[in-house]
Amino acid sequence: MVEHVKPIQPTWCPGCGDFGVLAAIKKSLLELKIPPENVVLVGGIGCSGGIHNFTDAYGFHSLHGRLLPTAVGVKLANPNLTVIAAGGDGDGYAIGMGHFIHTLKKNISITYVVMNNETYGLTKGQASPTSPIGFEGNVEAPFEAVLTALSIPSASFVARGFSGNPKEATALLTEAIRFNQERKGFAFVEILSPCVTYNDTYDEWRAKIVDVATQPGYDPSDRAKAFQACLSIMESGKIPTGRIYVPEKRYPSLDATVLPNLAEVPVVEDVSLSHNRERYAKFLASLE
Amino acid sequence: MTETDSLTTGAHGSPGTAGQENKAHPPLKDLSFLTGGQGGDGTLTVSELLARYYHSQGLHIYTSRSVLSRIRGGYAAAATRVSVEERFAQKASHDVIIAFHQDAVTFGQKELGEGGIILADDKVVKAEGKNAFLLPLSLTSASKVGSPLYKNTLAYGALSVLLGMDRAAARGVVEKRFGRRGGDAAAKNLSAFDLGAELVTQQVGNHPVLTVEKGTATNEILTTGNQACAFGFIVGGGRFFAGYPITPATSVMETLMRYLPQFGGVVRQAEDELAAINMVIGAAYAGARSMTATSGPGFSLMTEALGHAGEAEVPIVIVDAQRVGPSTGEPTRHEQGDLLHSVFASHGEIPRIVLAPGYPQDSFNLTVSSLNLAEKWQVPVILLLDQALSENTTTSPRYDLSRVSIDRGALLTQEALDKMAAYKRYEFTPNGVSPRTIPGMKGGESQVTGNEHDEWGHVSVNVDNRKMMMAKRMMRLRLVKDDLPAAQIWGDDDRARVGFIGYGSTYGPIREAQAILKHKGISSRFFQARTLWPVPVDSLASFMETVRVAFVVEHNYLGQFGMLIREYINTRNLESILKYDGNSYKGIEIAQHVESTLEGRTYYEPKKVPKVLPEGEGGGF
Numbered sequence: 001m002v003e004h005v006k007p008i009q010p011t012w013c014p015g016c017g018d019f020g021v022l023a024a025i026k027k028s029l030l031e032l033k034i035p036p037e038n039v040v041l042v043g044g045i046g047c048s049g050g051i052h053n054f055t056d057a058y059g060f061h062s063l064h065g066r067l068l069p070t071a072v073g074v075k076l077a078n079p080n081l082t083v084i085a086a087g088g089d090g091d092g093y094a095i096g097m098g099h100f101i102h103t104l105k106k107n108i109s110i111t112y113v114v115m116n117n118e119t120y121g122l123t124k125g126q127a128s129p130t131s132p133i134g135f136e137g138n139v140e141a142p143f144e145a146v147l148t149a150l151s152i153p154s155a156s157f158v159a160r161g162f163s164g165n166p167k168e169a170t171a172l173l174t175e176a177i178r179f180n181q182e183r184k185g186f187a188f189v190e191i192l193s194p195c196v197t198y199n200d201t202y203d204e205w206r207a208k209i210v211d212v213a214t215q216p217g218y219d220p221s222d223r224a225k226a227f228q229a230c231l232s233i234m235e236s237g238k239i240p241t242g243r244i245y246v247p248e249k250r251y252p253s254l255d256a257t258v259l260p261n262l263a264e265v266p267v268v269e270d271v272s273l274s275h276n277r278e279r280y281a282k283f284l285a286s287l288e
Numbered sequence: 289m290t291e292t293d294s295l296t297t298g299a300h301g302s303p304g305t306a307g308q309e310n311k312a313h314p315p316l317k318d319l320s321f322l323t324g325g326q327g328g329d330g331t332l333t334v335s336e337l338l339a340r341y342y343h344s345q346g347l348h349i350y351t352s353r354s355v356l357s358r359i360r361g362g363y364a365a366a367a368t369r370v371s372v373e374e375r376f377a378q379k380a381s382h383d384v385i386i387a388f389h390q391d392a393v394t395f396g397q398k399e400l401g402e403g404g405i406i407l408a409d410d411k412v413v414k415a416e417g418k419n420a421f422l423l424p425l426s427l428t429s430a431s432k433v434g435s436p437l438y439k440n441t442l443a444y445g446a447l448s449v450l451l452g453m454d455r456a457a458a459r460g461v462v463e464k465r466f467g468r469r470g471g472d473a474a475a476k477n478l479s480a481f482d483l484g485a486e487l488v489t490q491q492v493g494n495h496p497v498l499t500v501e502k503g504t505a506t507n508e509i510l511t512t513g514n515q516a517c518a519f520g521f522i523v524g525g526g527r528f529f530a531g532y533p534i535t536p537a538t539s540v541m542e543t544l545m546r547y548l549p550q551f552g553g554v555v556r557q558a559e560d561e562l563a564a565i566n567m568v569i570g571a572a573y574a575g576a577r578s579m580t581a582t583s584g585p586g587f588s589l590m591t592e593a594l595g596h597a598g599e600a601e602v603p604i605v606i607v608d609a610q611r612v613g614p615s616t617g618e619p620t621r622h623e624q625g626d627l628l629h630s631v632f633a634s635h636g637e638i639p640r641i642v643l644a645p646g647y648p649q650d651s652f653n654l655t656v657s658s659l660n661l662a663e664k665w666q667v668p669v670i671l672l673l674d675q676a677l678s679e680n681t682t683t684s685p686r687y688d689l690s691r692v693s694i695d696r697g698a699l700l701t702q703e704a705l706d707k708m709a710a711y712k713r714y715e716f717t718p719n720g721v722s723p724r725t726i727p728g729m730k731g732g733e734s735q736v737t738g739n740e741h742d743e744w745g746h747v748s749v750n751v752d753n754r755k756m757m758m759a760k761r762m763m764r765l766r767l768v769k770d771d772l773p774a775a776q777i778w779g780d781d782d783r784a785r786v787g788f789i790g791y792g793s794t795y796g797p798i799r800e801a802q803a804i805l806k807h808k809g810i811s812s813r814f815f816q817a818r819t820l821w822p823v824p825v826d827s828l829a830s831f832m833e834t835v836r837v838a839f840v841v842e843h844n845y846l847g848q849f850g851m852l853i854r855e856y857i858n859t860r861n862l863e864s865i866l867k868y869d870g871n872s873y874k875g876i877e878i879a880q881h882v883e884s885t886l887e888g889r890t891y892y893e894p895k896k897v898p899k900v901l902p903e904g905e906g907g908g909f
Binding site: 001002003004005006008035036037038039040042050052053056057058059060061062063065066068069070071072073074075076077078080081098099102258259264268269271272273276277279280281283284285287288 | 511711735746
């Protein structure tokens with residue numbers, strides 16, 4: 001075996017919620033028996049964005065807010081890869097918001113993990129798009145990613161976990177990655193991941209989270225009911241979590257649409273001339 | 289008749305006279321049609337039909353468009369040049385004006401050469417003179433074909449008589465062009481064609497007023513620089529493209545959308561340029577030869593990612609089809625104002641290569657080169673096009689597959705990787721390029737990052753590492769030199785009184801200026817730069833020794849390439865010829881500039897100066 005890059009020790013503060021997320025991703029990949037060479041973990045900028053350094057998979061450190069388009073490019077170049085994009089709430093819901101919505105629209109079979117700590121930790125505790133009113137002078141009502149995702153017609157897998165509940169987070173991520181493997185589309189998993197230094201919310205969130213499955217008659221394939229249930233949980237001051245929306249009927253995924261044949265990985269195939277000379281010559285001769 | 293015309297067309301003959309028996313004129317060798325109308329009313333169809341017809345007659349074609357950036361309305365014009373000799377520029381004057389808008393006559397008449405004619409729709413255009421043919425084009429179209437929409441084909445039918453076209457061939461062009469649409473489009477347009485021919489025959493008789501010599505360019509294709517780029521991308525092994533619509537780059541994406549999927553490639557229209565380039569980076573990292581195409585505003589948005597690709601050493605190609613900037617500028621107009629931006633864009637410093645093709649076939653070849661250079665040197669490559677090259681339709685020799693080669697550089701195979709003791713993505717090597725794996729390869733796992741990193745790809749702020757990594761990346765600017773596309777030198781003489789330095793679409797007008805100057809006994813040599821960055825110092829310095837003075841011809845205000853050259857070459861014999869009004873050069877403009885500059889000047893032999901400034905004095909990397 002070739003000696004190659006080794007994961008380094010996480011640089012996070014002791015007790016950071018991101019440890020739980022990292023553990024959940026690793027466990028999910030183990031459970032699904034996906035070898036590290038077939039996994040690309042794309043990280044963004046911020047504390048959480050360094051997560052790829054702490055695994056033995058192929059790691060790609062993208063620009064702030066651009067991890068989703070990068071991950072989309074990786075997946076379309078080689079749809080056989082398991083592609084996970086992982087970043088923070090600032091990365092995904094502020095600078096990267098456009099890509100978040102458009103990747104939901106694309107419905108491409110990658111998993112997007114947002115480690116939401118409701119603050120900008122790495123730059124020392126400023127308000128983020130998910131910070132409550134009053135946090136560090138924030139006067140804007142917080143952004144709600146789950147409701148946004150539910151409003152995108154092609155949304156196919158919307159879930160929220162809590163890093164303080166690693167078992168559930170692992171189950172959600174495992175299901176998300178399997179969903180990708182079946183080429184069913186984009187899996188969005190937000191994981192509430194407290195920042196012990198600037199926004200230590202472990203106890204608060206533990207008390208607030210409500211698994212939507214506990215709601216009477218909850219049906220994760222019913223978008224309107226999911227929306228309604230999430231709203232009413234939020235209105236009671238709580239946070240909806242769990243398998244929020246996993247519809248039976250959904251739009252086909254982008255990767256399955258544009259690259260239907262997985263056996264041929266066209267874009268990374270041998271592009272040499274010897275392989276293609278005949279069809280190239282025919283093509284060039286057909287031009288007028 | 290202007291001086292250029294006399295050079296290229298020979299005797300023009302006496303003007304055609306409406307309604308009279310026409311004398312037989314000697315056929316022209318070089319003819320320009322100006323078609324003007326209301327934007328969006330299909331006016332440009334006439335120029336397209338003319339281009340296709342004369343293309344079928346073995347003539348060279350150069351069609352340039354001037355369209356306002358709106359879908360409908362405004363004045364839109366197209367100039368189609370038809371010539372026996374290859375010309376990559378507009379002619380100095382027009383021979384035929386086809387007017388569906390008063391502006392075509394009001395403005396176009398000033399550019400109408402002696403003996404030129406006007407064909408106009410009498411409903412909307414007023415024109416006087418015996419060379420003006422006013423016909424009820426839209427009225428006939430409406431009353432006899434059923435809609436005024438066919439007026440363009442009617443005009444083309446009228447022209448077929450006025451210009452003595454081969455009737456069957458001229459009709460064949462209509463049939464082919466509209467047959468693709470299905471339904472009754474072909475039949476209606478053919479009937480419009482016949483009506484147009486009939487109208488003019490009734491009014492003037494069927495004696496041609498102007499004729500064109502037959503050409504010998506029978507195996508050429510009609511193409512734009514953008515299409516050529518797309519075709520080069522396909523045969524160069526390009527398999528992933530993402531872009532965002534922007535004039536004048538969009539047709540690269542459109543062409544690829546049409547053809548790339550049949551070669552197993554993927555084309556995506558992204559939500560914005562930020563997504564486009566980051567998708568391209570992701571796909572390139574995952575092993576696909578990848579490219580995006582944009583214009584200045586989009587390129588500005590891509591700047592951060594360009595730096596990322598340079599730092600992370602991801603091989604990507606960015607096409608910048610330049611238009612008038614900055615900001616929204618003039619979206620449909622021509623400029624070369626992005627050169628310095630493409631050379632310096634990004635905070636921090638990265639190695640990058642900037643190439644600029646001069647004509648469609650060059651665009652094809654340099655796109656292939658860009659893909660090879662990007663992977664071989666693991667750097668971003670910027671392919672600089674400009675509006676005139678990107679969008680003007682020209683005849684071009686068929687693309688030559690025998691000149692295409694594919695070099696993926698230090699891309700490892702699983703077999704080669706298995707034999708390695710250790711794999712480091714950013715391993716220090718003599719030429720700065722480290723072996724590359726792609727995801728899916730066992731044992732090739734790595735960290736690829738925009739952070740400064742060590743050989744493994746782990747984040748590092750170690751001072752020695754930083755210096756070595758900077759050297760590893762930046763030394764490629766020096767080492768890549770012999771691998772870069774060489775300049776092409778045009779001109780008969782080994783030494784010349786006048787030198788030209790240019791890049792991009794100025795190729796055409798400069799070549800034409802050379803012909804005009806030669807006719808006047810002024811010898812010239814033209815350095816057609818195809819690599820702009822790193823500056824081709826050695827070949828430029830040698831070139832400068834062969835000319836008494838060199839004019840750097842560019843479409844920008846600052847003389848950007850001249851600035852770059854002066855940074856590396858110690859010379860006093862460099863002057864700029866600049867144009868930044870939104871239009872591309874005509875050959876005559878450059879020739880006249882040179883003549884007036886040289887007039888009354890005494891030149892000394894150039895002083896011997898060091899070819900290249902010593903390192904540390906503004907030269908070298």
